[in-house]
Amino acid sequence: MAARALIHVPKTAKKGEVIELRAMISHRMETGQRQGVNGEAIPRDIINRLTCTYEGVEVFSAELFPAVSANPFVSFYTVAVQSGVIVFTWIDDAGAKQVATAEITVS
């Protein structure tokens, strides 16, 4: 997919603290409902799924639809349970994946 993904994960947190995670991927989110200059339909091409795992446990997932804007931005909250890796995965209509990871230290 080779899109640019940006994520925000706090570097440190206290155990039990509610933390905000943010993710944005640059993607045109082509709806499939537009026509090009020659009148031909422009094929749909969107990110249709975003998941987030925390030390292998899924803490968030979303299905995305054509009405979602270009460069979709998502923010959500989870609880800091342990130090580890947080992985965001975006999947597009062609099944291509984009992954971004960050580490968090929980004390």
Next chain:
Amino acid sequence: MPWRNGWRNTLMKLQSRRRVLQGLGAGGVAALFGTSPAVGQSAPPRVVVIGGGIAGASVSRALRREDPTISVTLVEPSTRYTTCPFSNLVVAGLREIATLQFGYDGLRRAGIDVVHESAVAVDSDARRVRLRDGVEFTYDRLVVAPGVDLRWDAIPGYSESAASTMPHAWKAGEQTILLRRQLEAMDDGGVVIMSVPANPFRCPPGPYERASLIAHYLKTRKPRSKLIVLDAKDQFSKQRLFTAAWKTLYPETIEWISLSDGGRVREIDPSTKTLVTEFSSHRADVANIIPPQRAGSIAGVIGIADQTGWCPIDPVTFESRLVPNIHVIGDAAIGGAMPKSAFTANAQAKACASAIVQLLRGADPAAPKLINTCYSLVAPDYAISIAGVYTPRNGLLAEVDGAGGTSPIDAPAATRAAEATYAESWYQAMTREVFVR
């Protein structure tokens, strides 16, 4: 006729009807006006204007020009106005701020009663404006042109006091000078950061003109320095022209970070001059925070601003959609497709004045055609422009297709230099017409 058009409107309509009736015989007229002693001896119509910026000063003059019998009172606390147009030149050290400052003697010479006070309340039923000193004026029509206020609550950490270290410079004056002094004091190799809000805000191309002229200053005087523009948008006015010019003139100096690159500033720490975006943070040596805006605060007090913070208007008369007999022009109004510019303010003022004159005569104002032109300087001898024509459509001011345009994307240096002289000519002509003459 709706009651809200008011007694004067009613009177005018009756008077014009009387002229028709006179042709039919005087008896009917006597019956109609037998109990109305005011006819023919009424006081001249009175318009009060709140706000002495480009919009308010222009509408005051236009009213007097179109109908010298109208009594016009302009309420403006400041005795000296500093124009936002060309203030980016002051920031860049290319112009003295005194050349952007104008008093109100010219308006007084035009027969306008200029009162240097703040309006604090409006009783729209009694049609009365109250000033801070307690003086009250009644009006037949009120024009409110309060410009913008900065939304101090919009970016956590930013505040009126933070603006003394991280200036907005989005109202010309002391803030403009402060930003200039900070740039002068900065060491070569420093980082300047601008934060630019989402639409709508005053002067859509303004941040990019400012970025260009700051870059010009840095490139010529402090060449190891850098300018980062953190933007809450992906698209902006004259973008192709600005981007092309930056690539040519300031490739090493300007870095523009768009919304989709994570450019939206969500928090500010004034103690360290740090700007926090969604995904990173940036420390500045000089920070220029242009915060989100809304209509000047008196609009909220009067109740003519809606939940957006701006004032919905009828695009033909500029009458408020929320409070009758009050017109809103300039940056505070929801101008539809029309950008919040000085040229727009001046054009809306003239159209609004014509509409008010018609309404006071009991006539129906015609739909206006409005023009906006906006020059942006990218360097002292390099300007680009955009122009548009607007007319009411579906209750809003909409752009007339095919009537406007921008400077050509591929143009010789002579064209850019010529546009820089046009910009100067426009500024001189506009300020002379509005303030000096």
